Amino acid sequence: MAKVPVQFTLNGSEKAEFIDSGTTLLNALRDKIGDTSPKGGCQQGTCGACSVIVDGELRLSCLTLAETCNGTAITTTSGLAEGGVLHPLQRAFLDTFATQCGFCTPGMIMAAKVLLDHTPNPSRDEVVEALSGNICRCTGYEPIIQAVLTAARANSQNAA
Amino acid sequence: MALALQTFATVRDANAALKAQGTRYLGGGTLVVRAANEGDVAVSGLVRLTDPALSAIAVAAGKIRIGASVTMAAVARHPELGALAKAARAVGGPAVRNMATVGGNLFAPAPYGDFAVALLALDATITTDDGELPIEAFLSGRDSSRAIVTSVGFTLPKADGFRFLKVSRIKPKGVSVLSIAAVIEQAADGTVSSARIALGCMADRPVRAKAAEEALKGKTLDRNGIAPALAAAAEGTTPITDPIASAWYRAEVLPVHLGRLLLS
Numbered sequence: 001m002a003k004v005p006v007q008f009t010l011n012g013s014e015k016a017e018f019i020d021s022g023t024t025l026l027n028a029l030r031d032k033i034g035d036t037s038p039k040g041g042c043q044q045g046t047c048g049a050c051s052v053i054v055d056g057e058l059r060l061s062c063l064t065l066a067e068t069c070n071g072t073a074i075t076t077t078s079g080l081a082e083g084g085v086l087h088p089l090q091r092a093f094l095d096t097f098a099t100q101c102g103f104c105t106p107g108m109i110m111a112a113k114v115l116l117d118h119t120p121n122p123s124r125d126e127v128v129e130a131l132s133g134n135i136c137r138c139t140g141y142e143p144i145i146q147a148v149l150t151a152a153r154a155n156s157q158n159a160a
Numbered sequence: 161m162a163l164a165l166q167t168f169a170t171v172r173d174a175n176a177a178l179k180a181q182g183t184r185y186l187g188g189g190t191l192v193v194r195a196a197n198e199g200d201v202a203v204s205g206l207v208r209l210t211d212p213a214l215s216a217i218a219v220a221a222g223k224i225r226i227g228a229s230v231t232m233a234a235v236a237r238h239p240e241l242g243a244l245a246k247a248a249r250a251v252g253g254p255a256v257r258n259m260a261t262v263g264g265n266l267f268a269p270a271p272y273g274d275f276a277v278a279l280l281a282l283d284a285t286i287t288t289d290d291g292e293l294p295i296e297a298f299l300s301g302r303d304s305s306r307a308i309v310t311s312v313g314f315t316l317p318k319a320d321g322f323r324f325l326k327v328s329r330i331k332p333k334g335v336s337v338l339s340i341a342a343v344i345e346q347a348a349d350g351t352v353s354s355a356r357i358a359l360g361c362m363a364d365r366p367v368r369a370k371a372a373e374e375a376l377k378g379k380t381l382d383r384n385g386i387a388p389a390l391a392a393a394a395e396g397t398t399p400i401t402d403p404i405a406s407a408w409y410r411a412e413v414l415p416v417h418l419g420r421l422l423l424s
């Protein structure tokens with residue numbers, strides 16, 4: 001089948017690739033572009049491990065076709081650290097032991113990032129709601145909720 | 161298996177492309193891409209539309225028109241669709257709501273289709289290039305319907321006239337045990353003058369609880385008044401059985417939840 005071009009910015013840098021039509025964004029990112037931070041868990045939209053941010057909105061990359069992302073700005077967890085310094089969410093996930101096997105972590109961090117981008121000081125319920133599409137089989141969720149609340153506090157202290 | 165995606169600017173061209181064997185329309189893709197990922201070989205090509213009219217929400221004099229490509233997230237945050245926010249937020253988690261469209265929800269098989277349940281209670285009109293259809297007729301013919309749905313239209317009921325309830329085991333997000341939407345109008349003395357009640361998961365697609373609607377007429381919304389409606393709630397339904405609940409369970413709990421909704 002003929003290849004089709006896709007072009008978008010990924011974590012601030014321009015990407016252009018030729019892919020098979022119908023390739024999911026998850027497969028394009030991992031197999032073509034080499035960003036393996038989004039994880040393929042279920043490929044059914046249920047686990048959230050593949051979550052990425054497209055033009056400021058949380059998306060499931062396993063159910064998104066890469067061609068529909070032409071011209072968009074995509075953020076993945078691999079783009080969060082700056083100059084070797086972890087993003088406050090990444091720092092908080094480590095500090096509060098919110099990551100065990102780590103498979104759900106990039107998706108959790110994406111979901112948490114969109115939340116904090118819109119709601120810098122979320123309530124616990126808002127955090128639970130924001131993470132409700134992401135499954136974790138290790139931590140029991142509580143440390144993840146605490147990590148997001150901790151990162152929110154760190155952010156607001158920095159801003160103050 | 162690879163899927164070929166074709167993108168069109170007009171509904172007419174996209175409808176023409178959909179005539180080819182094995183092609184399906186791509187809304188948000190939460191069901192159709194999922195089917196392809198699961199290995200559904202019946203889908204070999206997808207057709208997509210970029211017409212911005214399909215992403216528009218128009219509110220004028222109480223009349224609402226929602227484009228078929230509008231997402232659940234867009235409905236939930238629209239300031240004038242507050243009455244519908246609960247039904248839109250009932251669909252999946254945040255990422256699913258950013259993708260799931262109103263058009264796609266009309267085709268979602270039970271246990272999905274929570275928003276379509278709301279649209280059925282609202283007596284929405286479904287628009288395609290072939291014309292307009294009342295939602296009930298649309299839903300019963302949807303398996304053979306090929307034309308792209310472009311928008312849905314309805315009149316917003318008076319304040320508090322619209323009620324919605326989704327019952328799920330996992331909070332805050334989870335697949336429906338059942339969902340119920342109702343548009344209830346009351347006369348000055350408080351008795352019910354008209355009722356439209358729609359049920360999700362009580363058949364393979366949203367259905368109306370017509371016996372319950374009839375039984376409510378002229379009654380007051382209190383425990384005694386609603387009792388005949390609750391007794392008739394499951395009449396004519398054929399609930400689904402899935403890993404969430406059996407058909408028997410769904411029929412057993414329907415009156416309980418309908419009662420809560422009517423007394424709320």
Ligand SMILES: Cc1cc2nc3c(=O)[nH]c(=O)nc-3n(C[C@H](O)[C@H](O)[C@H](O)COP(=O)(O)OP(=O)(O)OC[C@H]3O[C@@H](n4cnc5c(N)ncnc54)[C@H](O)[C@@H]3O)c2cc1C
Pocket residue numbers: 044045046184185186187188189190191192193194228229250251252253256259260261262263264265266267268271272273274275306307308309310334335336
């Ligand atoms: C994890 C997960 C959780 C979910 N939870 C819920 C839930 O709680 N409640 C719920 O109701 N649903 C749920 N869904 C199902 C689904 O996301 C929604 O029903 C959604 O609204 C479907 O819309 P879509 O645009 O993604 O459909 P698509 O997958 O794009 O399309 C579905 C079908 O409808 C057809 N179609 C789509 N749009 C049109 C149109 N405009 N005209 C003609 N045909 C069209 C397509 O060809 C396809 O056959 C869930 C899905 C996932 C993956």
Ligand code: FES
Pocket residue numbers: 039040041042043044045046047048049050051060061062063
């Ligand atoms: S891999 Fe996308 S939701 Fe599980």
Ligand code: FES
Pocket residue numbers: 098099100101102103104105135136137138139
């Ligand atoms: S840390 Fe293992 S799945 Fe969440």
